[in-house]
Amino acid sequence: MTEYSPLQSEIKKLIKSSGPMPVWRYMELCLTHPKHGYYVSRDPLGREGDFTTxxxxxxxxxxxxxxxxxxxxxxxxxxxxxxxxxxxxxxxxxxxxxxxxxxxxxxxxxxxxxxxxxxxxxxxxxxxxxxxxxxxxxxxxxxxxxxxxxxxxxxxxxxxxxPIHQVVKRETGWHERTVEIDDAGKLGFGAAAEPMPRFEVLLPPLVRAAPVGAVFEWRPDAxxxxxxxxxxxxxxxxxxxxxxxxxxxxxxTFQAIARHSFTDPLKxxxxxxxxxxxxxxxxxxxxxxxxxxxxxxxxxxxxxxxxxxxxxxxxxxxxxxxxxxxxxxxxxxxxxxxxxxxxxxxxxxxxxxEPHLTDLAGFKDEPDARPDTGAAQP
Ligand SMILES: C[S@@+](CC[C@H](N)C(=O)[O-])C[C@H]1O[C@@H](n2cnc3c(N)ncnc32)[C@H](O)[C@@H]1O
Missing domain, CATH: 3.40.50.150 (Vaccinia Virus protein VP39)
Structure with a gap:
């Protein structure tokens, strides 16, 4: 990983011109920016890369x-x-x-x-x-x-x-979590000034009771x-x-991995x-x-x-x-x-x-739940 990130300059420019950026937009740019996105420009897999699947x-x-x-x-x-x-x-x-x-x-x-x-x-x-x-x-x-x-x-x-959306709980309600530029000129997390209107009713029951400061994240269902x-x-x-x-x-759970170790997602x-x-x-x-x-x-x-x-x-x-x-x-x-x-x-x-498939191999403990393929394993 090089220390210079051309995408960082671009993200800072965007924040300066349009204000704090929602976490999902930041994540989307990091991964799929047409020129500098992580998944547009490299093979990250394996021992020589960032992670092993x-x-x-x-x-x-x-x-x-x-x-x-x-x-x-x-x-x-x-x-x-x-x-x-x-x-x-x-x-x-x-x-x-x-x-x-x-x-x-x-x-x-x-x-x-x-x-x-x-x-x-x-x-x-x-x-x-x-x-x-x-x-x-x-x-x-x-x-x-x-x-x-x-x-x-x-x-x-x-x-x-x-990409995920994140919201953070404040006394005033749930606010969209953002990426902004801090006093030292670095990227840092923030939150939108106004709470998300009528957002509480959409939350899973466990999350509604979360304390102030809690973060909730979700992915679009598309x-x-x-x-x-x-x-x-x-x-x-x-x-x-x-x-x-x-x-x-x-x-x-927003995280970054490089060279097989966790790193700061905003760096x-x-x-x-x-x-x-x-x-x-x-x-x-x-x-x-x-x-x-x-x-x-x-x-x-x-x-x-x-x-x-x-x-x-x-x-x-x-x-x-x-x-x-x-x-x-x-x-x-x-x-x-x-x-x-x-x-x-x-x-x-x-x-x-499909709806009528009741049993699929691997999901239930059976005496021998190996896939019935009608053929011997290679
Ligand atoms: C974490 S890697 C997993 C690779 C592979 N499935 C494995 O297990 O080794 C994520 C894969 O998804 C691809 N990818 C990332 N975003 C994508 C998107 N929006 N649409 C299609 N593929 C995407 C990446 O290029 C990469 O092939």
């Missing part, structure tokens, strides 16, 4: 998601065309691993049409190279562009990068509504995996990944309001274990050198374990499906 930890993650897609395809009557859509596909690693697992099912593999929704030109190029040779593949700027038809949608660490409407009307299931909380509550805008936790209760409510069925959320660790990640790890380790075996064992712990660095309980998995 589950597909980059191990091939097992994408493979199991591929098998999960196969179980959905079977459950919806094995349609002759299935759209496999990924929102924010990073380096294309997860899709590549999922497709490798799906090759064991030729009738499904041949029915697939792959759609990657990606705004980042640098990552698009990486995806093209990772997925070279895959037929029936297309890239889109938005899920709206994906043609109709039954679909399986994957969104791993996608919702956390969508993206989850598109997913839920598509599932309800055209069939299939979507899998949303992210870090977040199960109940809508007060709390400030060097455009140079760090700014994110906020996902409110799973809000996603559930929005999807159910539209008549889609939701499954979970469940902790990622439970989900992956139910899909058979431990068996898969043993199979891979049986063929591996001692050193590689250690890596596989470490990756397994990271994906399913709790505690520091563990993704197993911090990350949650939520599925949104």
């Amino acid at each position: 589950a597909p980059e930890v191990s091939q097992m993650f994408g493979e199991l998601l591929g098998l999960w897609a196969a179980s959905v395809w079977k459950a919806i009557g094995s349609p002759p065309l299935l759209r496999l859509i990924e929102l924010g596909p990073g380096r294309g690693t997860m899709m590549a691993d999922a497709l490798r697992a799906l090759r064991v099912l030729p009738p499904l593999y041949q029915s697939l049409s792959i759609h990657l929704v990606e705004i980042n030109p640098v990552l698009r190029d990486k995806q093209k190279s990772t997925l070279s040779g895959v037929r029936n593949i297309a890239w889109h700027e938005s899920i709206d562009e994906v043609p109709e038809g039954p679909a399986v949608i994957f969104a791993n660490e996608y919702f956390d990068v969508l 993206e989850i509504m598109k997913i839920a409407t598509r599932m309800r009307d055209q069939g299939g299931a979507a899998l949303i995996i992210d870090y977040g909380h199960l109940r809508s509550d007060a709390g400030d 060097n805008p455009g140079q760090a990944d700014v994110t906020a936790h996902v409110d799973f209760q809000a996603l559930v409510r929005a999807a159910e309001d539209l008549g889609a069925r939701v499954h979970g959320p469940v902790p990622q660790g439970d989900f992956l274990k139910r899909l058979g990640i431990e068996t898969r790890a043993v199979t891979l380790m049986a063929k591996a050198s001692h050193e590689v075996s250690e890596d596989i064992s470490g990756a397994l712990k990271r994906l399913v374990g709790g505690g520091r660095g563990g993704m197993g309980s911090m990350f949650k998995v939520l599925a949104v499906s």
Whole structure:
């Protein structure tokens, strides 16, 4: 991360000319400013980058998601065309691993049409190279562009990068949280002078009783509504995996990550990944309001274990050198374990499906809840 941030000068200019900037606008500029936005200009993933995601930890993650897609395809009557859509596909690693697992099912593999929704030109190029040779593949700027038809949608660490709104509670009510220029000329947080009119009634019950000083944040429902409407009307299931909380509550989770460490989100805008936790209760409510069925959320660790990640790890380790075996064992712990660095309980998995799909693999404890794909695992 360089210390100079051209976006910071631009944001300061905007604040000087138009006044304090709402947090959501600040976050939007940091991530998607056409020239200096974080997700417009770089590949942030992996050891050399700013953070590592589950597909980059191990091939097992994408493979199991591929098998999960196969179980959905079977459950919806094995349609002759299935759209496999990924929102924010990073380096294309997860899709590549999922497709490798799906090759064991030729009738499904041949029915697939792959759609990657990606705004980042640098990552698009990486995806093209990772997925070279895959037929029936297309890239889109938005899920709206994906043609109709039954679909399986994957969104791993996608919702956390969508901008949030924040409000802060004062004696006078809830005020929009802003980014402004402080007395030292630095970016700092502030609040709009006037409270949001009639805002209290819109708040989740837990939040209404929050003390003065509390922050509440939310994301617009637009993206989850598109997913839920598509599932309800055209069939299939979507899998949303992210870090977040199960109940809508007060709390400030706006954060920045650079070089695998937390950093100040107001320092060097455009140079760090700014994110906020996902409110799973809000996603559930929005999807159910539209008549889609939701499954979970469940902790990622439970989900992956139910899909058979431990068996898969043993199979891979049986063929591996001692050193590689250690890596596989470490990756397994990271994906399913709790505690520091563990993704197993911090990350949650939520599925949104067409209304009549009652059971989806990975969401219930059953003696053997591995996806019934009709094929042996690769
Ligand atoms: C945190 S990364 C996760 C990448 C990948 N899913 C993984 O798990 O490795 C977020 C991804 O979403 C993409 N992205 C960010 N904002 C987006 C938007 N508004 N529309 C589509 N993709 C977006 C990024 O370029 C990146 O591919």
